[in-house]
Amino acid sequence: MNTRRPLIAGNWKMNGLAADAATLAGDLAKRLRGSHNPSFDMVVCPPYTNISTAVEAAQGTALAIGGQNCHDAEKGAHTGDISAAMLADARCSYVITGHSERRTDHGETDGMVNAKTRAAWAAGLIAIVCVGETETQRDAGQTLDVIGAQVAGSMPDGATAANTVIAYEPVWAIGTGRTASPQEAQDVHGFIRQQLTDRFPEQAGGMRILYGGSMKPGNAAQLMALADIDGGLIGGAALIADDFWAIAQSSGQK
Ligand code: PEP
Numbered sequence: 001m002n003t004r005r006p007l008i009a010g011n012w013k014m015n016g017l018a019a020d021a022a023t024l025a026g027d028l029a030k031r032l033r034g035s036h037n038p039s040f041d042m043v044v045c046p047p048y049t050n051i052s053t054a055v056e057a058a059q060g061t062a063l064a065i066g067g068q069n070c071h072d073a074e075k076g077a078h079t080g081d082i083s084a085a086m087l088a089d090a091r092c093s094y095v096i097t098g099h100s101e102r103r104t105d106h107g108e109t110d111g112m113v114n115a116k117t118r119a120a121w122a123a124g125l126i127a128i129v130c131v132g133e134t135e136t137q138r139d140a141g142q143t144l145d146v147i148g149a150q151v152a153g154s155m156p157d158g159a160t161a162a163n164t165v166i167a168y169e170p171v172w173a174i175g176t177g178r179t180a181s182p183q184e185a186q187d188v189h190g191f192i193r194q195q196l197t198d199r200f201p202e203q204a205g206g207m208r209i210l211y212g213g214s215m216k217p218g219n220a221a222q223l224m225a226l227a228d229i230d231g232g233l234i235g236g237a238a239l240i241a242d243d244f245w246a247i248a249q250s251s252g253q254k
Contacts, residue, residue, distance in 0.1 A: 006224065006251035007165055007208050007231035009128060010044040010238030011068060011096060021050035025057035025065075027241040032061045040231065040251045043094045044238065048082055055091045066094030066128070069102055072115035074122075084116075084123035095120045096233075098130045098154050100171045110153025118156045121163050128165045128210070128233065129154050131192075135172035144191050151195050159196075161206030166192060167233040173213025175235055182222055185211050189228035217243050221250035 016024070025044060032038060043064040046054045054065050071081040087095055097120060098113030108116075113129065120127040131150035133143045147168070155164065168188050173179050180188070189209050196204035211223050212233030223229055231251055237243040 002205070002227075002230075004161075004206060004208050004230045006040040007210060008040050008042045008244070008248040008251060009066070009094070009096075009165075009167070009210060009231065009233045010042075010244055011099070011212075011233060011235050012044060012046045012050075012238060013068070013101070013235060014047055015239055016046065016050060018050055018053045021046050021053045022057050024239065024241055025054040025063065028244065029058045029061040029063045031241070031245055032063050038062065038248070040248050042248060045094065045096055051087075051090045051092060064093045065091065066096065066125075067092050068096050068099065070095050070097070070116055070119060070123075070125075072112065072119045074119070084119040084125055088123040088125055092125060094126045094128055094165075096128045096130060096167075098150075100130060100132050100169060100174060104171075110150055113154040114156050117154065117164070118158075121156075121158070126163055126165060128167050130167045130169050130212070130233070132169040132171045132174070132213070138170065138172065143188065147188055147191065148195060151192055152199075155196075155199075159200055159207070160203045161208070165208045165210060166196075167210040167212050168192060169212035169233060175214070177214050179214045179219050179223070180211070182226055185223055186226045186228060189226065193228045215247060217246035217250070220247040224251045 043066045045066040045068045067087040070084040097116040102108045117127040133146040137146045208230035210231045210233045211229045215232045215234050216237050
């Protein structure tokens with residue numbers, strides 16, 4: 001029996017205008033307001049332009065708001081970027097670092113993810129650090145080597161259960177409708193837990209490791225029941241309040 005409180009995290013990616021964010025965050029906020037002592041934490045990560053709208057809709061509820069990325073510098077000549085301090089100032093409490101779409105679309109390396117994660121902590125944010133293998137790497141039997149290297153490189157020294165969440169997201173499962181089987185997922189989550197235990201012995205037992213990759217109401221309970229899965233990072237299904245809420249409810253069956 002572990003004491004890790006499940007985290008249900010929604011990554012809205014580049015979706016929605018302000019009115020959509022108000023409706024979606026407002027709907028989740030209303031459900032949280034109406035549920036006594038939910039057994040999970042919930043955060044949604046809107047596009048930057050909708051953060052203030054989501055913050056306003058979530059006000060007075062347990063719904064937390066996060067960014068989808070941050071720069072590693074506090075400020076400066078970085079056109080188009082946002083610092084962790086700016087996210088904190090906008091009343092975010094989380095930020096996703098190293099999402100596979102950032103790694104692929106923007107060439108983010110483990111070293112960059114490590115620096116962004118440190119910047120997140122410096123601003124008082126909780127970092128959701130993403131790792132995951134491609135299909136080619138899995139087929140070549142390299143999954144644990146790839147994940148091991150990503151966790152080692154992306155997680156800075158000083159990670160704690162309070163300032164960091166890991167998200168294991170097999171790249172081949174993101175947005176594809178394919179999910180890792182429970183065995184595949186637990187194998188990687190257990191491996192990550194062991195790696196964290198070796199490096200952060202005091203913290204690893206309390207660190208949350210989320211699964212991400214086509215998590216839906218129909219598969220969430222089975223995944224979240226596994227020993228080392230402590231919630232989900234959800235993309236597509238996070239845009240539908242009923243689905244996101246249903247996934248959150250499944251975390252209670254742990
Ligand atoms: C994600 O973007 O992190 C994700 C897991 O997306 P999806 O749930 O749509 O696969």
